[in-house]
Amino acid sequence: MTVTTTETMLTTDAGAPKRLSSSKRLMKSRYPLWFLLPGGLLMIVVFVVPTLSSFYFSLTRWTLFEADFIGLDNFVTFFRDPQLLGSFRNTFVYAIITSVGKVVTGLALAVLLTGPILGRGYLRAVMFFPVLVSAVGIGITFKVLLNPIDGLVNTTLGFFGLPGPGWLTDPSLALISVALVDVWKGVGVSTLIFMAGLVAIPRDYYEAARIDGASSWRLFRSITLPLVRPAMTTVVLLNVIAGLRSFELIWTMTGGGPGFTSDVLGSVIYKQYAAGFYGLSTAGNVVLFLVVALITVPMQIRFRRREVQQ
Template sequence: MAIATAPVPGRKGRTAYPGWFFLPAAIIYGVLFLVPTFASLYFSLTRWTLFDSVFIGLENFAQFLREPFLIQGLVNTVIYAAMTSGLKVVLGMLLAVMLTSQIVARGYLRSVIFFPVLVSTVGVGITFTVLMHPTAGMINEGLALFGIKGPGWLTDPRLALYSVALVDVWKGVGLATVIYIAGLVAIPRDYYEAARIDGATKLQNFFYVTLPLSRPATATVIILSFIGGLRTFDLIWAMTRGGPGFASDTIASVIYKQYQAGFYGLSTAGNVVLFILIAVLVVPLTMFLNRRQGHE
């Protein structure tokens, strides 16, 4: 019978498993992430097809940055990411507070709110495209019953991007709510008892206990939602294809249009630009949120 021995003082600490246990994970990570990443970096510097490639340096990047609608796509991407992440934080927190209180059918309501997360994004896009039809859509027909003329949700260049963003929030707020619920139930009840003894109201409980102690959940929701917003493509393509015109184009849809046109090297350079954009925006945001948590 083997007897466990305590680590010898002065000897370097050992992991519980041999190093080769990590080899399968390292191989999967290398094959699925490192190899495609470096391949994309190389092909972004070439003019390539399925059969050959010609090295052209930074010409693809220069041409991509000269695209007339790239700046609009960049602005749309940041607006979309900020709007969807902000609304998911606010609505997710409010729904989580409601669903952790003593309300009737709490478990059922949690399932209902989370259900859209499980539905196909393309299916959601097609469904809301029908619902938001300017003349025959159920939303505008419902507004007409109250004498309100509904707008062209997806046909008005001023509204198209925001309409898709609201659908994105409807689909994704369930995940934010679940993250917040996990954060709220982890808050020790002692804090609320102390606040009750001090005579705190429910509103004061929310602002001085719930909000500060749910900061880790807030950071998680912000980061995940912001990254998802910056990478968004499928919902926009299913609902507007970047239209009307280029009003709801994001960087991802611009990249896809270049790929459709057969400019593979150009679209690969666009993917590298998108990767850099995400890194430039998300890494400082993550450091800021983590630093704020560390000071508390």
């Protein structure tokens, strides 16, 4: 009897820990989910619900008090209006100019500011300062500086005997001028991200390559560019999204003019909303959302695949 009782106790004692460990594993697997709940609810309230509501209201003619369902009429109007189609083209041009400018300039500045140069800390602070200033403030400042009559830029050019163009009044220059100001303002973020990627590259790689007689260009092409690719992915995606969603600088500096030559999707959406065409402006927001998603999501997938393959 004693042996049987002891065996039973051993069996019971041996089985209990297994049941406890199973329940503990279940609790452990569910426990972190409770921490995701507040963030998930906030995401639903702040992002999912407004997004789905926008898709619905883009199919209506709505005011603050009523909404009449009209189907795809807003989208048909949007794509039939030459002004809206022109803003669609300008949005891509603006995004390309600003993205390329910020990526190339940011990488060049990052290489310079991570090297052994005099006053490196001061130059880093100066480079990042425009990012801290609001886009509206930058836009007002450069609107004054680029004034074709008495702006500082044209006045300086005239002092040297050079003709000053209408930076913001010439239809062929207005969009490009705003894009260059955008590059100047936002290049600090790109430079900072590139600097973080460059600092993470082990110095041993450069020292070994220099021993083998590699030139500076060879070091940059064979070591810096491949190893800074994760930072490059982040910079490209952020700048493409920012370029497609541009509004503040353009509206502050040109208001979409002269005429409609510098209008982008953001400024057209604002104009339609200010004129009381709420359904049409909501349809424009949906188009902008889909354009950003259709461009950036495949880009991100492709970039990630290339990083994994390497």
